[in-house]
Amino acid sequence: MNRYHLTHLKELEAESIFIIREVVAQFENPVLLFSGGKDSIVCHHLARKAFYPANVPFPLMHIDTGHNFEELYKFRDELVKETNARLIIASVQKSIDDGKVKEEKGINSSRNKLQTTTLLDAIEHHQFDCAMGGARRDEEKARAKERFFSHRDDFGQWDPKNQRPELWNLFNGKKSFGEHFRAFPISNWTEMDIWQYILQEKIKIPSLYFSHQRDCFIRNGVVMAKTSFTLTKPEEEITKMQVRFRTIGDATCTGATISNADNLEKIIDEVSSSRITERGGRADDKRSEAAMEDRKKEGYF
Amino acid sequence: MSDQYLNMDLLRFTTAGSVDDGKSTLIGRLLYDSKSIFEDQMEAIEIASSNKGEEKVNLALLTDGLRAEREQGITIDVAYRYFATPKRKFIIADTPGHVQYTRNMVTGASTANLAIILVDARKGIVEQTKRHSFIASLLGIPHIIYCINKMDLVNHEEEVFEKTKKELVDFSSKLTTKDIRFLPISALNGDNVVNRSKNMNWYEGSTLLHTLENIHIASDQNLIDCRFPVQHVIRPQKEEFHDFRGYAGRIAGGVFKKNDEVVLLPSGFQSRIKSIQIFDNELEEAFAPMSVTMTLEDDLDVSRGDMIVRVKNQPEILQDIEMMVCWMGEKPLLSRGKYTIKHTTNEVRCIVKEILYKVDINSLHRDTEDKSINCNDIARIAVRVTKPLFVDKYNINRTTGSLIIIDESTNNTVGSGMII
Numbered sequence: 001m002n003r004y005h006l007t008h009l010k011e012l013e014a015e016s017i018f019i020i021r022e023v024v025a026q027f028e029n030p031v032l033l034f035s036g037g038k039d040s041i042v043c044h045h046l047a048r049k050a051f052y053p054a055n056v057p058f059p060l061m062h063i064d065t066g067h068n069f070e071e072l073y074k075f076r077d078e079l080v081k082e083t084n085a086r087l088i089i090a091s092v093q094k095s096i097d098d099g100k101v102k103e104e105k106g107i108n109s110s111r112n113k114l115q116t117t118t119l120l121d122a123i124e125h126h127q128f129d130c131a132m133g134g135a136r137r138d139e140e141k142a143r144a145k146e147r148f149f150s151h152r153d154d155f156g157q158w159d160p161k162n163q164r165p166e167l168w169n170l171f172n173g174k175k176s177f178g179e180h181f182r183a184f185p186i187s188n189w190t191e192m193d194i195w196q197y198i199l200q201e202k203i204k205i206p207s208l209y210f211s212h213q214r215d216c217f218i219r220n221g222v223v224m225a226k227t228s229f230t231l232t233k234p235e236e237e238i239t240k241m242q243v244r245f246r247t248i249g250d251a252t253c254t255g256a257t258i259s260n261a262d263n264l265e266k267i268i269d270e271v272s273s274s275r276i277t278e279r280g281g282r283a284d285d286k287r288s289e290a291a292m293e294d295r296k297k298e299g300y301f
Numbered sequence: 302m303s304d305q306y307l308n309m310d311l312l313r314f315t316t317a318g319s320v321d322d323g324k325s326t327l328i329g330r331l332l333y334d335s336k337s338i339f340e341d342q343m344e345a346i347e348i349a350s351s352n353k354g355e356e357k358v359n360l361a362l363l364t365d366g367l368r369a370e371r372e373q374g375i376t377i378d379v380a381y382r383y384f385a386t387p388k389r390k391f392i393i394a395d396t397p398g399h400v401q402y403t404r405n406m407v408t409g410a411s412t413a414n415l416a417i418i419l420v421d422a423r424k425g426i427v428e429q430t431k432r433h434s435f436i437a438s439l440l441g442i443p444h445i446i447y448c449i450n451k452m453d454l455v456n457h458e459e460e461v462f463e464k465t466k467k468e469l470v471d472f473s474s475k476l477t478t479k480d481i482r483f484l485p486i487s488a489l490n491g492d493n494v495v496n497r498s499k500n501m502n503w504y505e506g507s508t509l510l511h512t513l514e515n516i517h518i519a520s521d522q523n524l525i526d527c528r529f530p531v532q533h534v535i536r537p538q539k540e541e542f543h544d545f546r547g548y549a550g551r552i553a554g555g556v557f558k559k560n561d562e563v564v565l566l567p568s569g570f571q572s573r574i575k576s577i578q579i580f581d582n583e584l585e586e587a588f589a590p591m592s593v594t595m596t597l598e599d600d601l602d603v604s605r606g607d608m609i610v611r612v613k614n615q616p617e618i619l620q621d622i623e624m625m626v627c628w629m630g631e632k633p634l635l636s637r638g639k640y641t642i643k644h645t646t647n648e649v650r651c652i653v654k655e656i657l658y659k660v661d662i663n664s665l666h667r668d669t670e671d672k673s674i675n676c677n678d679i680a681r682i683a684v685r686v687t688k689p690l691f692v693d694k695y696n697i698n699r700t701t702g703s704l705i706i707i708d709e710s711t712n713n714t715v716g717s718g719m720i721i
Contacts, residue, residue, distance in 0.1 A: 004556060004588045005519035008311040008390040017592040018551040021533045025605055025646070049580040052594070053545060054537035137381045144380045163378065164714045165404060165629050167411040169551070170643050170705045174712035188392055190383045196306045 009197050016043075016185040017050045018169060019148055020132070023183045024050075024057055026173035027130040030183075031088070033119075034060035036072045037248040038205055039134030041079070042194055043185055045203050048083060059086035061131075063119050065111040065250045066093040067229050072248060075206040090122035107231050110253040120156040123180060130173065130181040138190045149173050150182040158182075191246075195271055199264045208245045211262040216241040222255035246271075305387050312518055315394040315409040315442070317433035318419030323450050327419065327488035328382060328395055334495035335510060337384035379409045388514045403436065403662065403677040407627045407717060410440035411703070414518050417446050417509075422455045422485070425465045426472060428663045435662055438476035439625060439679070439719065441699050443521045445473070446482045446512060453487040457500040475665070477696065480516075484509055522589045523698045527555030527563075528616060528691075529609040530645035530701075535594055547578075547594040548603055553645065553700035554693075555611070556588040557595070565601060566608040566618065566691050572599040589700075606647040608691045616691040616701055621654070623683045623721045624695075626674075630708055630715025634674035634682070640715070642686060644704040649686045651706075657681040681721070695719035 006014065020043075023030050032047060034040045047056045062076065080087045092111050095101045100121065101114045123131055137144045147163055149171045164172055173181055186194075198205060215226040217236040224230065226238050230252055243256035244267075261267045318324035332338045350359045382393040394409030396402075410416065416437040420430055437445055447469050455461040462485040473481050484493060485504055492498035495510045507515070535547035557563075561574045575596045577584045587593045595609065603609075610616060628634050635653060642651045658667040659680045667681075674680045695702030706716030 002519045004522075004524050005310060006591065007307060008309045008385075009306070011311045011590065014551060014590055014592040018532070021549055021592070025533050050549065050592070051533075051535060052578075052580045053539065053542045053547075054535050055539075138383045141380075144382065145378045160378070165408045165717070166714075167408055167705055167717045168703045169412075169700065170703065172643065172705060172707055172712070172714045174641075174707060176712065188381070188383075190385070190390075192385065193390070200307070 009193065009200060012186075012189055012193060013046065013049075013197070015169075015188065016046045019171070019183065019185040020047050020050045022171050023130055023132060023173070023185075026171070027181065029126070029128050030058045030130040030132060031061045031123075031126065031128045032056075032058055033131055033133045034062050034076070034087075035134075035248070036062065036068070036076045036206060037134070038194055038198065038209065039136065039186060041203060041205055042189075042197060043132065043134045044079070044083070044085070045201060046185060055084055058132075059088050061088040061090060061122060061126075061128075063090050063115045063122070064092060065115060066091065067111055067227070067250050067252050069206075069208055069225070069227070069248070069251050071206050071208050075204075079204070088122070088126065090118050092118045094118075095121065107233060109231070110250055112250050112253050115250075123156065128180065129175070130183055132183045132185060134186055135184050136189050136191070136194075137187050146184060146187065148184055148187055150184065151175065152180050152182060154178045156180070192268070192271055195264065195268050199268065206248065208248055209267065211242055211244045211259050211266075213240050214243055214256070215239070216243060216256060223258060225251055225254075225256055227251050309385070309388060309390055310518070311390050311392065312415060312513060312516070313392045313394065313413050314415040314417060314513070315396060315406070315413040315437075316417045316419070317396065317406055317437070318450075319427070319429040322419040322421055323488045324395075324419055327417075327448065327450065327486075327494065328393060330488050330491050330494045331393075331510065332382065332384055334491055335384050335386060379405050386510070386514055391513065403432075403627060403679070404629045406433065406436050407440060407629075410437060410442055411699075411717070413440075413442050414521050415444040415446065415513070415516065416442045417448055419448050419450050419488075420465060420469070422449050422451045422461055422465060426468050430469075431472065431665070432662045434473060434476055434478075435660075435665060438478045439627075441696055441719070442478065443518075444480040444482075444516055445476075445478050446484060446509070448484050448486050448488075448509065450486050450488055452485045452492060452498075452501065453490055457485075457487075457492075457498070459501075459503040462504075482506075482512065484512070523554040524556055524588055525554070526614055526616075526693065526698060527557055527561075527611045528553040528589075528693070528698065528701050529557060529595065530647075530691075531603055531605055531607045531609065532646045534604060545596070546600065546603075547596050548609065549592075549594045550646065551592045552587060552589045554589050554698050555614075556586055557609075558586040559584075562612050563597070563609050564612050564615065565603060566610060566615070567689060568602070568607070570599070570601050571612060572597040572601060574598075606645075608645070610691075616693050618689045619686075619692055620689045621683065621685050622651075622690065622692065622718075623657075623681065624704070624718035625660075625721060626680055626682050626706070626716050626718045628674050628676055628678045628680065628716050630713065631676060632708070632715075634678075634680070634716065636672070639709065641707040641709055642684070642690075642704050642718075643707065644690050644692070645701060647690060649688055649690065650709075651684040651686045653682055653684050655683045657683065682718075692720050694721060 095118045101117045147166045217238050244259045261270045380395045396405040396409040418433045449465050466483045486493040493508045531548045532550035564571050575598045577587045638653050656672040658669045693701040702720045704718045708715045
């Protein structure tokens, strides 16, 4: 590499840091949505780089479905302690208890969709004017048209046909009272970029991403983990499998991959030879062709 | 696993072509032949194609993301696509061919290093070709590749390619773009896209992907004129960093080194660079487009919107600015109208003093009579801003030479400006 030319990871990093700083400069009360998954972990790492030696000038917010893996809660709490982060937890269980949302019924029920209400309520309660998230444009086709700075109306809704043009590195975060923004600093990263960056920067991630033994069953061709809150049909046989997770979401809708990859190098090899996208294992996207677009319009991440 | 990824760089390109030039097919082909389409994505578009009663798998469906687009078979908005080879990561800004064409292409072109312009081998240069070329050149894209497509429909004849190439060479001499290349391809059959064509042995140049992988982009950044717009001031309220005052920002031009003598704009105070850092890593030097934090030897009053530059190489400090503007608002541009401008990390108000002329983007003719500037029009205008901006000409620096115009009643971005 030429001395005055950046590698793709360094250029992506520079772009994302610029966007995170721009959010802090343009908004009064931003927040970083933190799921404990690799993308939000990378966002948090970039935020620490952006403001060092000062602390990250915004809190993390976890929209907790209550249906996450134990490993994830443990990881989240350790990260908060180690990096001196401020953490806000918004609970989907509380939204259910308050009667704001109704739990889905049936074997494929998931709290994934309910998160939207909890998220919008929390944004309003804490008066956040910009919620940053770790969504990437390569994840899903509706995301490919998302802006870095995404304008939301009073109801938190996204109007994909009426987005502001976004040119050069000039971001327009102007809004009227009551409106807010979503900002996506790692829009231009791919799954592979994330893994390479985690390796390059030696970033800690939850053990769920590495190969381990777990009680699992198979539904619609997807390997699902057996937890205390997943319902299984009688014919669904529970067996010990050697698995890891490519994405980490709500345990009720996140599929595992049969894998022996127990370190980052092996994961990168596995991802580069994989013929299936990471969301291929997400039951929530399989509901319909426009599932993601519909959830995003309502105010999903 | 090798460490090859530590040597990869990033190329951003935009694709332009009119509706039937096969642009979506070309992108689909690039993604498919470079093995960047996954089985579940392929499966999804196979089902969607057969649901629509189409016989072949429609690769164009890969790029149609929104429900309305799939239903109407059109593309509404700029979509970003990603693929990588062991040498490079690529970001494609895929812009639609008809609705809001200019606005979308300008958006996609604003961050691109390279433009692919598709030309139908049967038709040669058409109005759209001129329009795409003009926008690519206006937006300062350093490299243009003309892909003469559908060679299969002209029997892969060399004469057809040479004739179209000659027309393009003559036409493009009017453009400011310096690096212009020509490729005969068939996106449908994959000839010269990723794999060499067996049907065009007379062609001795590289394939499209090989060109994209090897084109030299390291000198596209301005590494001569040092510009550091201050984005944010870092003042940690911590015991151990008691006197720390860091200026965070993204270098917009040049190479800054430790101990460089610098001047602060607008105050004009001089100082020296004490440190340049990214996180806890101290650097000897940093260059565009890195995001860094700098500290200075002297304790000065610096805030967002200020610019750190070299003493002997300063930008222009202007309150009266002339620019080419691409209008993107639903309401027309108002002469004497007041707008907000965002330029680097500055925000100012402006008044439109004069509309000098409108450009007919098909003929490149300058119209000084009709000065009604509507959405998708390109014009030369003069504005006066409320406080001086630190600017370079757009063709010298795409960061310090660009700005956006915002409607104060709707907060929408309604124009993009390239400073002359």
